[in-house]
Amino acid sequence: MAVFKRTPILKDQLTHYCPGCGHGIAHRLVAEVIDELGIRERTIGTAPVGCAVLLYNYFNCDVIECAHGRSPAVATGIKRVQPDKIVFTYQGDGDLAAIGTAETIHAANRGENITVIFVNNAIYGMTGGQMAPTTMLGQVTTTTQHGRGGQGEGPPIKVCELLSTLGGVCYLERTAVSTPKDVMNAKRAIKKAFQNQIDGKGFSLVEVLSMCPTDWKLSPAQSVDFVNEKMKPVFPLGVYKDQ
Amino acid sequence: MTKIRFETHRCKGCGLCVLFCPRKNLRLSDSLNEQGLSYPEEIDPDGCTGCGLCFRMCPDTAIEVQSPKKDNQDKQ
Ligand SMILES: Cc1ncc(C[n+]2csc(CCOP(=O)(O)OP(=O)(O)O)c2C)c(N)n1
Ligand code: SF4
Ligand code: SF4
Numbered sequence: 001m002a003v004f005k006r007t008p009i010l011k012d013q014l015t016h017y018c019p020g021c022g023h024g025i026a027h028r029l030v031a032e033v034i035d036e037l038g039i040r041e042r043t044i045g046t047a048p049v050g051c052a053v054l055l056y057n058y059f060n061c062d063v064i065e066c067a068h069g070r071s072p073a074v075a076t077g078i079k080r081v082q083p084d085k086i087v088f089t090y091q092g093d094g095d096l097a098a099i100g101t102a103e104t105i106h107a108a109n110r111g112e113n114i115t116v117i118f119v120n121n122a123i124y125g126m127t128g129g130q131m132a133p134t135t136m137l138g139q140v141t142t143t144t145q146h147g148r149g150g151q152g153e154g155p156p157i158k159v160c161e162l163l164s165t166l167g168g169v170c171y172l173e174r175t176a177v178s179t180p181k182d183v184m185n186a187k188r189a190i191k192k193a194f195q196n197q198i199d200g201k202g203f204s205l206v207e208v209l210s211m212c213p214t215d216w217k218l219s220p221a222q223s224v225d226f227v228n229e230k231m232k233p234v235f236p237l238g239v240y241k242d243q
Numbered sequence: 244m245t246k247i248r249f250e251t252h253r254c255k256g257c258g259l260c261v262l263f264c265p266r267k268n269l270r271l272s273d274s275l276n277e278q279g280l281s282y283p284e285e286i287d288p289d290g291c292t293g294c295g296l297c298f299r300m301c302p303d304t305a306i307e308v309q310s311p312k313k314d315n316q317d318k319q
Contacts, residue, residue, distance in 0.1 A: 004298035005307040017302060019280075020257035024302025180263055180296040213257075220257040 007035045009060045016054060020220025022210025022227075023052055025177040026119055029187045030090065031059060033194050043086045044078055046071040050092035051125040069100020072107035075114045086197055088115040093134040094124045097157050101133075104163075108203045111168030115193045116205040118159060121212035122231060129215030133157040136234050141215075160207050160240040170202035172240035176209035178227035182237070201243075209235055245293035246309040249283055253305035256280035260297035260306060266290050269297060 006012070009031040017023050034043050040061050047055040049068035056063035066074045071089035079087045096104050096118050107114065123141055124130040130143040134156050138147040149155070160172045171193060175186035186208055193204035209231050211223035218226055254276055260283050261269045268290035271281035283306070285291060293310020 002293060002295065002310045002312065003308070004295040006304040010304060014253060015303065019255035019302075020259060021302055024304070025300070028302075028304055180299045183299045220259055221262050224259070224262070 007032045009035050009040055011058055011060055013058055015058055017051065018212075018214040020211055020213045020223055021051070021125075022121065022177045022208070022212070023119060025183060026090075026117065026186075026208050026210060027052075027055070027058055029177075029183070029190050030088070030117055033187065033191045034061065034086075036191070037194055037198070039086045039194070039198070042084060043088070044082075046075050046078075046087070046089045048089070048091040048095040049126075050095045052090055052092060052119065053126065055090055069095050069098070070103055071095070071100065072103040072112070072114070072116065075116075076107055076110070076112045079112060079114050083113075086115070086194065088117060088194070088197075090117045091119070092125065093118070093120045093122065093132045093159075094127075097133040097159050104159075105166070108163050108205070109166040109168045111170070111202040113197055113200060113202050114204075115190075115197050116203070117190065117193075118205055118207045119210045120159070120207050120231075120235065121210045121215075122156070123212055123215045125212045125215050129212075129217075134159070134235075136230065139230075156234060158235060160205070160235075163205065164240040168203055169205070169241050170243050171196050171204040172207075173205075173242075174207040174209070174235060174237050174240065176227055176232065176237060178209065178211060178224040185237075207235070209237075244311070245291045247285060247291050247293075247297075248307040248309075250305045250307070251276045251282040252278070253303045254278075254280060254282035255303055256282060257302065258283075259300040259302070263296050263300045265294060265296060266292060 045063040137149040173189040176182040213223040
């Protein structure tokens, strides 16, 4: 009997995410992985600043809220003090690749034995759709009204490619949640990123290309097309490091 | 028997399940849930194959699918 239903670690609580937002799918995948690995009692998550700021309301495990972008530093502290715990961060692109760039790069380079879930929707969702480091060239946001690239904004930062040059990193994969096949693949990658930590292998990061219909000003259906047609060519899916 | 159950109160009407159902067996309701939003319903009560694609794409875990046919392929 195949049963597809909400995994116990996800609380029976409505989320505050907009209709069609990819955060909900990413939450489910992380929750299912934690339940399938049987590590719920020893898992500690970190919530970011960004749309996932209320993550602790949705997960039935310990979650600590971090200052904007500081999750990898907080996770480092938790993991070093309690190495038997499984520690994951869940971060948006503004959190991880703008204000938290230093924390991200140095935690990765130190090879901290943590799992990072990086939700890339190419925009600042929570604050109303400003340009993120991952906003694509030509993409219109409230702070790049003629499309990114015109006024000295630089090209998008590609986090997996950037981190792949760092010696401490164990595993990097870019995935998406914009088709059922991508969702299944993202789950496989997230599971591997948690398993790496259990096996003591070091820093693992899974990037998840994710829909933000509200700030892209697209319908949910148009948003999956946006990920598949616009984002995937700029942010190619695949494994960027696996050691 | 394949059984699909919608927790309609959770649904935000995004329609991703409708979009990805390979049997095109889902549609959004005319009636509204507590949040004032449409929710999915089956078109043909015998048309669902239990593939679970709607469950996989639902951002709000509002869909439950039981199928005697396959193992849960999401378990890896
Ligand atoms: C120190 C600090 N600076 C700025 C902000 C404002 N702020 C809140 S969320 C956010 C960006 C969120 O974008 P992202 O991390 O991409 O997450 P998303 O909302 O898209 O999921 C910013 C700049 C803040 N809360 N704290
Ligand atoms: S603003 Fe975007 S990222 Fe935030 S909840 Fe809405 S759709 Fe999701
Ligand atoms: S389980 Fe598959 S066939 Fe049945 S409604 Fe969902 S997507 Fe359609």
